[in-house]
Amino acid sequence: MPATTTTHKETAAEAAEIAALPDIANPAAVTPKDARELTRLFLNQLAVLEEGTHEYHYARNTLIEMNVSLVRFAASRFRNRGSGEMDDVVQVGTIGLIKAIDRFDLTREVEFTSFAIPYIVGEIKRFFRDTSWAVHVPRRLQEARVELAKATEELRSRLGRTPSVQELSQLMNLTEEQVDEARLASNGYVSSSLDAAISADSEGEAALADFIGADDHALELVEDFQALAPMIASLDERERRIIHMRFVDECTQAQIGEHLGISQMHVSRLLGRTLTKLRAGMLTTQ
Incomplete structure (x- = not known):
C-alpha cells in the first residue's frame, strides 16, 4: 500500500474536527473582534486537550497566530526607541504572548487581552534593557x-x-x-562607530577615529616582556637577584656589591654577562 501524504491543512482540519474547533485556514487574518471570541473558545479547548497531541498543537498555534495583532499593537509603543528592527521587537513580544497563552487561567474573570499585554510588554522591555545599551550599566x-x-x-x-x-x-x-x-x-x-564619517574641512570627510585616541607605543613592550619573562626565570638565583636590585629596586652597582658582599667590579661583570645572555635570547625569539 503506498504511503499517504497528509498536508498541513488536512492535519489542521482533522485536529479541529476532533477537538470540536473551527478550522481556521489563516488565523493571522482574523479580525481583532472575531479573535476575542475565538480566543475564548480555543482557550477552553486547550485547557482540556492533552498536551503533545495534534489537537493541542493546532489549538495553541492558532491562538498564537490569531493574537499576533496584540503583539504588533504593543510593539508600536516602542517604535521610536531607536534600537532594533521592528520585526525583532514583534518576535520578542510573541514570546510574551506564548507565555500568556500557556499561563492563562480560565477561572479568573479577566479578558485574555488584559492578561496578555503585560506579558508582551514585559518581554519587549526586557529586550530593550538587555540589548539596547551600548555599554552595560546596572x-x-x-x-x-x-x-x-x-x-x-x-x-x-x-x-x-x-x-x-x-x-x-x-x-x-x-x-x-x-x-x-x-x-x-x-x-x-x-554609541557611535569609530568609522562613522563626520564633517571635516574642504578636503572631504573624516572618521571619528581620526580625532580621538592616540598610538600607545608602550604596547610594543608587551611582547618583549612576555618573551623576557621565561628567560629571567631560567637565570640562577644570584643573577635574578642582581637584575631585580638593579632594574626594579634601582640600586647602584656599589649598593648591590655591598649587599651581596662582592666588589662593584664583580657586580659589573656579572650584570654585563647576564644582560648579554638575555639580549641573545631575545634576538633568537624574533
Whole structure:
C-alpha cells in the first residue's frame, strides 16, 4: 500500500474536527473582534486537550497566530526607541504572548487581552534593557535614566528652559550626586562607530577615529616582556637577584656589591654577562 501524504491543512482540519474547533485556514487574518471570541473558545479547548497531541498543537498555534495583532499593537509603543528592527521587537513580544497563552487561567474573570499585554510588554522591555545599551550599566541606572528623561521633559515644559540638577533632584527625590550619576549612565545608551564619517574641512570627510585616541607605543613592550619573562626565570638565583636590585629596586652597582658582599667590579661583570645572555635570547625569539 503506498504511503499517504497528509498536508498541513488536512492535519489542521482533522485536529479541529476532533477537538470540536473551527478550522481556521489563516488565523493571522482574523479580525481583532472575531479573535476575542475565538480566543475564548480555543482557550477552553486547550485547557482540556492533552498536551503533545495534534489537537493541542493546532489549538495553541492558532491562538498564537490569531493574537499576533496584540503583539504588533504593543510593539508600536516602542517604535521610536531607536534600537532594533521592528520585526525583532514583534518576535520578542510573541514570546510574551506564548507565555500568556500557556499561563492563562480560565477561572479568573479577566479578558485574555488584559492578561496578555503585560506579558508582551514585559518581554519587549526586557529586550530593550538587555540589548539596547551600548555599554552595560546596572539596572538601577538604566531605570534612573528613564526617570531622568521624564523629569527633564516635565520641568522643561513647566519652566520653559532646561532644568538644573538641583531642580531635577527635588522632583525625582534623589540627591544631586545620583542625578549626575544617571546623566553619566545615559551616555552608555547610544554609541557611535569609530568609522562613522563626520564633517571635516574642504578636503572631504573624516572618521571619528581620526580625532580621538592616540598610538600607545608602550604596547610594543608587551611582547618583549612576555618573551623576557621565561628567560629571567631560567637565570640562577644570584643573577635574578642582581637584575631585580638593579632594574626594579634601582640600586647602584656599589649598593648591590655591598649587599651581596662582592666588589662593584664583580657586580659589573656579572650584570654585563647576564644582560648579554638575555639580549641573545631575545634576538633568537624574533
